Amino acid sequence: DVKVTQSSRYLVKRTGEKVFLECVQDMDHENMFWYRQDPGLGLRLIYFSYDVKMKEKGDIPEGYSVSREKKERFSLILESASTNQTSMYLCASARRTARGQPQHFGDGTRLSIL
Amino acid sequence: AQSVTQLGSHVSVSEGALVLLRCNYSSSVPPYLFWYVQYPNQGLQLLLKYTSAATLVKGINGFEAEFKKSETSFHLTKPSAHMSDAAEYFCAVSAGGYQKVTFGTGTKLQVIP
Numbered sequence: 001d002v003k004v005t006q007s008s009r010y011l012v013k014r015t016g017e018k019v020f021l022e023c024v025q026d027m028d029h030e031n032m033f034w035y036r037q038d039p040g041l042g043l044r045l046i047y048f049s050y051d052v053k054m055k056e057k058g059d060i061p062e063g064y065s066v067s068r069e070k071k072e073r074f075s076l077i078l079e080s081a082s083t084n085q086t087s088m089y090l091c092a093s094a095r096r097t098a099r100g101q102p103q104h105f106g107d108g109t110r111l112s113i114l
Numbered sequence: 115a116q117s118v119t120q121l122g123s124h125v126s127v128s129e130g131a132l133v134l135l136r137c138n139y140s141s142s143v144p145p146y147l148f149w150y151v152q153y154p155n156q157g158l159q160l161l162l163k164y165t166s167a168a169t170l171v172k173g174i175n176g177f178e179a180e181f182k183k184s185e186t187s188f189h190l191t192k193p194s195a196h197m198s199d200a201a202e203y204f205c206a207v208s209a210g211g212y213q214k215v216t217f218g219t220g221t222k223l224q225v226i227p
Binding site: 004009035040041042043044045048090092099100102103104105106107108 | 123146148150155156157158159160163165166204208214215217218219220
């Protein structure tokens with residue numbers, strides 16, 4: 001069965017810290033995505049990657065960066081965490097073979113920045 | 115450009131009643147459309163998808179959705195609500211490359227016993 005695993009379900013960090021969120025998929029998918037989910041705003045795309053070492057900005061990339069050194073792993077980095085980055089973060093992956101492929105999601109990381 | 119509008123951030127239905135969750139989309143090219151469900155403290159799970167084959171799409175857990183191009187709609191329905199259907203539902207559209215998807219703001223479904 002399809003599996004997207006996010007390293008932490010809950011994380012508490014302090015303002016100014018560098019924060020790493022990790023995501024691993026076991027489906028050999030080319031595309032991987034990072035979203036943040038906030039009440040009333042739905043899911044907003046932060047960054048996505050269509051291949052190893054490739055990345056594209058999404059709708060809200062400011063304050064974030066990503067790394068994809070291996071096909072199965074996609075990391076989201078908060079360079080200097082701020083309180084407005086407190087949110088639920090969701091990772092997803094999808095095949096690149098054709099349009100219309102659904103995304104498969106991890107269970108999310110609820111991040112609190114104090 | 116693509117966008118999705120979900121009408122109603124909260125919907126309440128009685129157990130056994132019809133479920134209707136509304137979704138309208140905007141897309142400059144023929145779209146692919148999805149409905150996802152999110153249970154508390156979980157990620158999103160695919161309910162169903164429209165990929166230009168049949169306009170009436172059947173999904174898991176008894177849900178279905180009808181693609182209406184003239185109305186730019188993709189409403190989700192279920193004939194009889196069950197308590198286990200209580201969750202948040204997201205409509206999504208994909209019309210660009212790299213499987214980029216734009217999500218709606220979500221509708222929380224409450225099922226009243």
